[in-house]
Amino acid sequence: MKPIRKKKTKLANIKKIIDRQDEIVTGRISSLNLPKFKKYVICNLRGGIGKTTIAFNLSYLLNDVLVIDTCPQGNLSYFYDSQYFSNNRTTVKDLILPYILPGLGKPSRTAKKIGATNPFFQNKNAFYIPSTSELYLLPSQLSTAINQAKTLTGSQQEEALRNILYSLKYEIDRELEENNLQHVLIDTSPFFSGATHLSWHASDALIVPVRTDQQSINSLELLIDVLENPASEFRRNMPKDGVTPKIQLVILTHCTWSTRSGARNIPNQQTKVYLEKIRDIVSRNIQHFTTDDPDNHILLLDDFLGTGRISTALSKPVTLLQAGETMRINRVKTTVNQSVEKIKAQLQFIANSII
Template identity: 65%
Template sequence: MKTDIKDIVEIQESISAGEEISINLPKYKKYTICNLRGGIGKTTLAFNLSYLARNVLAVDTCAQGNLSYFYDNNYFTNASTNVKDMILPYIVPGLGKPTRVACRISATNQFFDDNSYYIPSSDELYILPSQLATALNQANNVQSPTKEQIVENILLSLRKETDREMQETGCSKCLIDTSPFFSGATHLAWHASDALIIPVRTDQQSINSLNLLLKTLKDPSSDFRRNMSYLTPNLKTPKIQMIILTHCTWSTQKNAKNKPNQQTKVYIEKVKDIVNRNITSFTTDNPDNHIFLLDDFLGTGRISSALSKPVLLLQQGESMRINKVKTTVNASVEKCKNQLRHISNALW
């Protein structure tokens, strides 16, 4: 039987037209944006959703630091403490725990004017996976129940630290951006968040990554589940709140406004098939609740990145030269804004 995507496409038409559609999803405080693949829009989403969320603590756990760069082009020299400083004391005994690591975004990004903060990344996150694996292996040699306590303390490090930072800054929401790899900070981010947001680009490699992610989430022998074999009540598996199909393109045929083109259609079907088969990993039991679409940003995205300016603040027709190429905010910018607002409304 062919997968029915009629409802998803219909809702999309209303969203594009600016109608407010309510989606019946539970609301959480802390989300991790992840998929085990790079270049699919994780950081772009984190940046734009953090702007819409307001009063949010954004956490950059990717060693590349692209999200930190959006908030402060000089974060590398400006930030005195970073996300690695928060995690390391849980792995290397004897190190002091830092406090007040978060930086106020409005201090370095002129487009933010609210009480939002971010935790800067560190390029030392590249070696965190091996440090974390060593610490967990060492803990496994210790007698129970100390072993369980040590493992729990390590795995909940980012949760405890982000909770503390939220309290110190008065932020009521938390959004964690991740690298394309599971080991290390992403592992800790899964334990730190209540639910996951998974961007999937309209290509087969992203579908493969989604399947790998689901396997990591569910398979008892995976790197994630293996460390929870002696499950303590505090260690939970996060559920998936939404899959966001990014880089969607639409039919160019006359009168076919907001109809997905063949490529987009095929990937909506593939994603819905996967959601159907894995529905117990999601926050509700209705697959249609969990699939969101985001257009290809085109020139809008390039200008947003070049200026570190949220898409929500760009207007159609604005243009600038990027690497000597004239780039313009496309007519589709209003649709992208409506899609981003819809995604944000389904989170908080």
């Protein structure tokens, strides 16, 4: 009987989250009651979980937004401008380098209007700073600069470390002021060293996508350990006035739903298993979240399937897609199915819950 009771208790723990998903889709609830922040980093220490997809779609749903692409793969930059690698001479690395290699000039007004190269954003006051593959080299350059700063003593060492670790923060704040923008989204790579490290120092709060698989669950636990562990790369180099960002949302991505008759908007058993695991992790580490209620911080996002493939192929936000749209991708006919309306509601709810 004990295993049965344990299972019932777990299901009871996630019931509020499951019930809320139906309220989101049917429009009975518009947002979570969370503190709001200006600068968010979208991160997890694993690839292929939806970071860039979420960043791209949220950037359309927000206004007066600056988006920073710190992933050297540059997928988000490509969505904004398919020729970004040749159209942009100044990248996010150019913002950081003068703080690592003193003597270099600092750029100004680096952010590009997204609507200038992506027509779907023409009516949006949205800007971005592109990535570059040179960010693959940043971890070693950053490590060298930090080690050199540590050879200094007293206030000189502290000031040198602050300039390095707050380099992205300083440049983002300048870009916000120069372009009169209000919100920041930072897309990150799957590894912590380098630009992700600097992004954490530039952020107010984190948004953590977690895919419905065990590797993503492990990555969430690793991320929390990096936030907390005094021996982690983030904690051991923390400036005296440094602040550890808290987590605003954990978004369970690639969710699938029950096909049982009458089970409207109820996750299937596989999704429930991972939802239970995530809630347990959030509950045990609630000190790292922006409120003390685990249910406030977990949302579910559908597997985009054909909708996602078309959105990616066209660099078109999901919000603008309509059920029934079709196109051929790699000679295969792909269709936006009816679930797109559900996905739109989920994305809008996430946007409403962060601003």
